[in-house]
Amino acid sequence: MEANVEARPVIKIEAPAVRQDEGALPAEQHELKMAARDVNLWYGEKQALFDVSLDIFARQVTALIGPSGCGKSTFIRCLNRMNDVIEGCRMKGDIALDGEDVYAPQVDPVQLRARVGMVFQKPNPFPKSIYENVAYGPRIHGLAHSKAELDEIVLKSLIRAGLYEEVKDRLNEPGTGLSGGQQQRLCIARAISVDPEVLLMDEPCSALDPIATARIEALMEELKETFCIVIVTHSMQQAARVSQRTAFFHLGKLVEVDETTKMFTNPSETRTQDYITGRFG
Amino acid sequence: MSDAQTVDRQQPRMGDWASADSRRRLRRRYAADRRLQAYGIIAIGLAVGLLGVLVTSLVITGAPAFLQTKVDLEIYVDPAKVDAQDPAKGNFRLLVREAMTPYIPTDATDKEKTEVTKILTSDAAYILRDYVVAHPDTIGKRITLPIAVSDPFDQLNKGVIPKKVEALTWSQELYFERLKNRDVVVEEGGRTSLKLDVYIDPAKVEMGPPPSGDFAALARDSLQAYLPDVHDTALFALLADDVPDAIKLRVEADPSLIGKTVQVVFPVAQPVAELAKGETPMVLNPRFSPVQIQAFEAMEEKGIVRTPFNWDLFFNADSRFPERAGLAGAITGSFYALLVCFLLSFPIGISAAIYLEEFAPKNRLTDLIEVNINNLAAVPSVVFGLLGLAVFLGFFGLPRSAPLVGGMVLSLMTLPTIIIATRAALKAVPPSIREAALGIGASKHQVVLHHVLPLAMPGILTGTIIGMAQALGETAPLLLIGMNAFIPSVESMGVLEPATALPTQIYSWADSPERGFVSRTSAAILVLLAFLVVMNMVAVALRHMFERKW
Numbered sequence: 010m011e012a013n014v015e016a017r018p019v020i021k022i023e024a025p026a027v028r029q030d031e032g033a034l035p036a037e038q039h040e041l042k043m044a045a046r047d048v049n050l051w052y053g054e055k056q057a058l059f060d061v062s063l064d065i066f067a068r069q070v071t072a073l074i075g076p077s078g079c080g081k082s083t084f085i086r087c088l089n090r091m092n093d094v095i096e097g098c099r100m101k102g103d104i105a106l107d108g109e110d111v112y113a114p115q116v117d118p119v120q121l122r123a124r125v126g127m128v129f130q131k132p133n134p135f136p137k138s139i140y141e142n143v144a145y146g147p148r149i150h151g152l153a154h155s156k157a158e159l160d161e162i163v164l165k166s167l168i169r170a171g172l173y174e175e176v177k178d179r180l181n182e183p184g185t186g187l188s189g190g191q192q193q194r195l196c197i198a199r200a201i202s203v204d205p206e207v208l209l210m211d212e213p214c215s216a217l218d219p220i221a222t223a224r225i226e227a228l229m230e231e232l233k234e235t236f237c238i239v240i241v242t243h244s245m246q247q248a249a250r251v252s253q254r255t256a257f258f259h260l261g262k263l264v265e266v267d268e269t270t271k272m273f274t275n276p277s278e279t280r281t282q283d284y285i286t287g288r289f290g
Numbered sequence: 291m292s293d294a295q296t297v298d299r300q301q302p303r304m305g306d307w308a309s310a311d312s313r314r315r316l317r318r319r320y321a322a323d324r325r326l327q328a329y330g331i332i333a334i335g336l337a338v339g340l341l342g343v344l345v346t347s348l349v350i351t352g353a354p355a356f357l358q359t360k361v362d363l364e365i366y367v368d369p370a371k372v373d374a375q376d377p378a379k380g381n382f383r384l385l386v387r388e389a390m391t392p393y394i395p396t397d398a399t400d401k402e403k404t405e406v407t408k409i410l411t412s413d414a415a416y417i418l419r420d421y422v423v424a425h426p427d428t429i430g431k432r433i434t435l436p437i438a439v440s441d442p443f444d445q446l447n448k449g450v451i452p453k454k455v456e457a458l459t460w461s462q463e464l465y466f467e468r469l470k471n472r473d474v475v476v477e478e479g480g481r482t483s484l485k486l487d488v489y490i491d492p493a494k495v496e497m498g499p500p501p502s503g504d505f506a507a508l509a510r511d512s513l514q515a516y517l518p519d520v521h522d523t524a525l526f527a528l529l530a531d532d533v534p535d536a537i538k539l540r541v542e543a544d545p546s547l548i549g550k551t552v553q554v555v556f557p558v559a560q561p562v563a564e565l566a567k568g569e570t571p572m573v574l575n576p577r578f579s580p581v582q583i584q585a586f587e588a589m590e591e592k593g594i595v596r597t598p599f600n601w602d603l604f605f606n607a608d609s610r611f612p613e614r615a616g617l618a619g620a621i622t623g624s625f626y627a628l629l630v631c632f633l634l635s636f637p638i639g640i641s642a643a644i645y646l647e648e649f650a651p652k653n654r655l656t657d658l659i660e661v662n663i664n665n666l667a668a669v670p671s672v673v674f675g676l677l678g679l680a681v682f683l684g685f686f687g688l689p690r691s692a693p694l695v696g697g698m699v700l701s702l703m704t705l706p707t708i709i710i711a712t713r714a715a716l717k718a719v720p721p722s723i724r725e726a727a728l729g730i731g732a733s734k735h736q737v738v739l740h741h742v743l744p745l746a747m748p749g750i751l752t753g754t755i756i757g758m759a760q761a762l763g764e765t766a767p768l769l770l771i772g773m774n775a776f777i778p779s780v781e782s783m784g785v786l787e788p789a790t791a792l793p794t795q796i797y798s799w800a801d802s803p804e805r806g807f808v809s810r811t812s813a814a815i816l817v818l819l820a821f822l823v824v825m826n827m828v829a830v831a832l833r834h835m836f837e838r839k840w
């Protein structure tokens with residue numbers, strides 16, 4: 010079931026929606042990767058997002074924080090049109106990837122999802138071998154033309170996900186036999202195997218212990234050199250550790266978005282202040 | 291503050307776990323737990339017990355059918371009666387008859403000779419013919435061929451029916467007992483007799499001389515007078531055959547008795563005399579003639595009567611004679627019908643389930659379809675049979691009794707089962723797998739074919755095999771489309787040829803009057819159950835196979 014997408018012309022979102030007073034970012038980090046404008050979303054009759062406008066920049070980590078049910082997961086699922094498959098889900102507004110409307114009729118959601126990869130809350134490797142897990146994406150997208158090329162992609166992805174050393178002797182064993190943290194890194198390897206431009210991570214560490222979490226965070230630090238990463242997290246510390254920009258969602262609305270350092274030290278909104286200091290949520 | 295604390299200590303706490311009330315609650319809770327467990331154990335015990343009774347009774351009645359009494363008959367294949375050029379045209383009936391000669395008493399009449407050949411199955415000549423046609427080099431030689439005996443002798447040899455039966459029924463014994471209580475039973479001239487008053491009815495007796503008339507009727511009337519409430523001709527069988535003569539002699543000696551009532555001594559029949567002596571009178575089972583028993587005993591003495599395992603039960607097709615009847619035709623028919631059923635319902639069922647579960651929009655139409663599929667699973671199978679009769683046979687004009695139509699009707703029945711099982715299996719696949727595949731950019735069909743379907747396969751296969759097992763045991767729809775044909779040979783069978791199936795074969799056998807079909811019906815049910823068990827084991831094995839595959 011495709012979401013109701015109204016036919017409309019391709020829009021070009023050239024200028025960042027950042028306010029002028031936010032121009033404290035280094036110039037090379039101002040490269041706009043994705044932009045959302047006035048995104049409204051309904052699950053059936055219930056509205057889950059209200060006029061969300063957010064910019065996501067390349068080569069940095071954007072963290073989405075907020076209490077449960079505030080719409081942050083819903084929002085990142087809009088970015089790669091994962092909400093399309095949800096029954097009765099309706100969206101209004103514009104989301105652009107490199108200035109191209111991702112909800113335009115000529116955009117194929119399947120291709121979009123290859124460009125905007127996703128890692129989920131619960132590690133969900135396929136019940137196949139470790140090798141097959143990583144090789145699946147390149148295979149269906151025809152990225153490898155020979156077994157050797159495919160082997161190389163799998164190898165490279167596993168190395169980049171920091172998993173290779175641990176699994177190099179058992180690539181043919183089931184991916185579900187790994188530990189939780191390893192499984193999540195396998196999912197990251199799987200997601201980056203198709204060389205996406207944006208990596209969406211929906212609470213990737215919520216099911217992991219602190220050691221595995223630390224590994225994933227270190228990994229994100231490395232990956233942000235190449236990818237644009239959007240992470241949803243419940244952990245304020247995590248957002249502070251890994252992200253450069255933080256967006257605070259509350260009751261389906263984007264309350265505030267700013268540099269992480271500013272958000273955690275001197276937020277402009279009192280609601281942000283209250284949430285970060287633990288007064289609610 | 292301190293006051294409040296003292297008050298608190300004196301009052302019983304809300305949750306006082308040591309109080310009598312609390313202990314009683316605990317006891318009750320334990321009792322309820324135990325009760326619930328006991329109900330479950332009783333239910334399981336009942337189910338297992340009933341199943342045990344069913345299987346045991348089937349095994350006990352069915353066991354004799356797995357053995358078949360055969361006679362190793364030495365037959366001289368006379369070249370004068372079998373043409374070596376065209377062996378199929380020989381007079382095999384005569385050859386079999388000749389082979390039986392050594393066991394026929396020399397003074398036997400033609401009727402008795404025929405009776406003796408009836409020890410063998412009526413198919414004996416065909417068994418011989420088939421053997422000689424297959425082995426033409428035996429012409430002119432003496433061969434020993436195991437030939438099944440006819441049903442009564444098979445039953446006799448297995449001890450299912452006795453050689454001798456009680457001569458008197460229990461009601462006859464009762465009548466005799468009542469006569470004894472009337473003190474009319476006497477010993478006269480060394481014979482047990484009844485001393486009865488007889489009214490010599492002038493309407494029934496001519497004075498003669500010699501006197502003539504229906505003396506037997508007089509005897510019957512007089513006996514009836516003693517037991518006026520009995521209206522049963524078996525009563526008169528108590529009297530010996532020479533009773534009318536006894537009256538005749540009396541009347542001859544004294545013609546003036548006509549029109550009077552006299553006391554006559556009636557000798558009783560031989561079995562009754564034995565009963566009077568306190569023995570249990572026995573006679574030869576009326577199914578056998580004395581000459582048959584004599585011949586059969588002669589064969590047994592010679593050691594040619596054997597009871598080998600009854601392979602015919604599996605490799606013969608149906609026959610009117612239980613000793614020759616087998617299940618090969620039914621098994622073949624069931625196999626063809628199930629094959630057609632599987633080829634139709636498996637792909638259609640899975641496609642329908644995938645569409646409904648993964649692709650179909652939720653609207654009134656799909657809701658209606660869904661409700662109807664669930665309802666179809668509850669439709670009595672006989673209705674599907676009628677549908678098949680009306681549509682497949684009546685409208686499309688497909689061949690009657692054919693496994694093709696049988697399989698089509700059965701697939702109507704299994705389709706809902708497969709669709710429901712497949713949908714349940716698809717639903718049980720964790721959504722995280724779908725998300726993972728979608729998240730990496732798999733299209734809808736790739737998600738379904740590469741990830742969801744393989745994971746759902748064990749469930750789908752289990753559902754399918756359960757549906758197939760249901761179809762295997764289904765009788766009513768097959769009866770309606772005539773798939774209970776009499777198939778005496780497996781060679782002619784095909785998907786479009788008339789056929790029978792296991793359950794319909796059981797149905798026809800259960801309907802047959804011959805004693806041998808009683809055990810064969812049970813044996814056929816056991817074979818059907820064995821197939822079901824095997825199918826379920828295959829389902830379990832497939833489950834394991836697919837679950838281990840990574």
